[in-house]
Amino acid sequence: MKKIGLALLFIVLGLACSEQRQYANPQNNVTENYFNFISSLQLPSELNFCGEKVPLDVPEVRERAEREFYLTLQQPGQVILYLKRAGRYFPMFERIIKENNMPDDLKFIAVAESALFMARSSKDAVGMWQFIEGTGRKMGLRIDTFVDERRHPEKSTLAALNYLKQGYNIHKSWLLAAAGYNMGHTGVISNLDFQGTDNYFELFLNEETSRYILRIIIIKEIMTNPEKYGFKISKNDIYTESKVKLIECKVAIPNLAEWAKANGTTYKYVKLLNPWILGKNLPAPTKNDFYKIAVPDS
Numbered sequence: 001m002k003k004i005g006l007a008l009l010f011i012v013l014g015l016a017c018s019e020q021r022q023y024a025n026p027q028n029n030v031t032e033n034y035f036n037f038i039s040s041l042q043l044p045s046e047l048n049f050c051g052e053k054v055p056l057d058v059p060e061v062r063e064r065a066e067r068e069f070y071l072t073l074q075q076p077g078q079v080i081l082y083l084k085r086a087g088r089y090f091p092m093f094e095r096i097i098k099e100n101n102m103p104d105d106l107k108f109i110a111v112a113e114s115a116l117f118m119a120r121s122s123k124d125a126v127g128m129w130q131f132i133e134g135t136g137r138k139m140g141l142r143i144d145t146f147v148d149e150r151r152h153p154e155k156s157t158l159a160a161l162n163y164l165k166q167g168y169n170i171h172k173s174w175l176l177a178a179a180g181y182n183m184g185h186t187g188v189i190s191n192l193d194f195q196g197t198d199n200y201f202e203l204f205l206n207e208e209t210s211r212y213i214l215r216i217i218i219i220k221e222i223m224t225n226p227e228k229y230g231f232k233i234s235k236n237d238i239y240t241e242s243k244v245k246l247i248e249c250k251v252a253i254p255n256l257a258e259w260a261k262a263n264g265t266t267y268k269y270v271k272l273l274n275p276w277i278l279g280k281n282l283p284a285p286t287k288n289d290f291y292k293i294a295v296p297d298s
Helices: 002-040 059-073 076-099 104-114 133-138 153-171 174-183 185-195 207-224 256-262 267-273
Strands: 244-249 291-296
Touching (some): 059 076, 104 153, 104 207, 153 185, 174 185, 256 267
């Protein structure tokens, strides 16, 4: 009886293992097929940023570009989120960029900075454009206990474009302006002077800034041609801008939850639609100023 029992046990275990292998194989096949697909992809023969060409004929530059190309494609979930979130924020970016007569490619900097998310970095850079506190204040953003305009989508976008414009006015190059966005304009000037060049791709820089520009350019390439790289997302699945109306408020708001109810919405939606509001109340705005608070426009 013991022998029969052991034999039955081995049969059951064998069947279980067989079922487990059958269950696991489809996933393994999907993974294998995906990485085979990535392996088949090649870096485009030409890349540019704001009309400035990437010298892919330089082996060192090409290798750096391929690093960002394959590492970005290795994170398909993140790329899908880039594409979905772009539907919510790119129309606003494009409008402000056009109003300021600047290159449309600049919008991809925000993707590289924050993945279009209200992020906070290990260096305390905040918002989609990842301003540190000092730079944010220099660019006119209000940052205090109650309000952090680094988290205000439109105001932070305008501040970022103004900072980039400062760099362009210095260098007459959007590549160098973008490098300055990462390491500071003075850091770029110092490196250019020391190394005796005015060409970003001739500079030897720290790893972060060295990768930064090419990462932006690769993100641009993939987001501009998503289906070429295997990303097929229905327009219905792309996140869209929220329909809102702006309420002007010239007085203190001691209780945002009560204010929300009085204005036909909830505290949750006030916080979601106004990520720049940090707490549960707002002090009176400064003289001749007022808050513009977004609420759902039903």
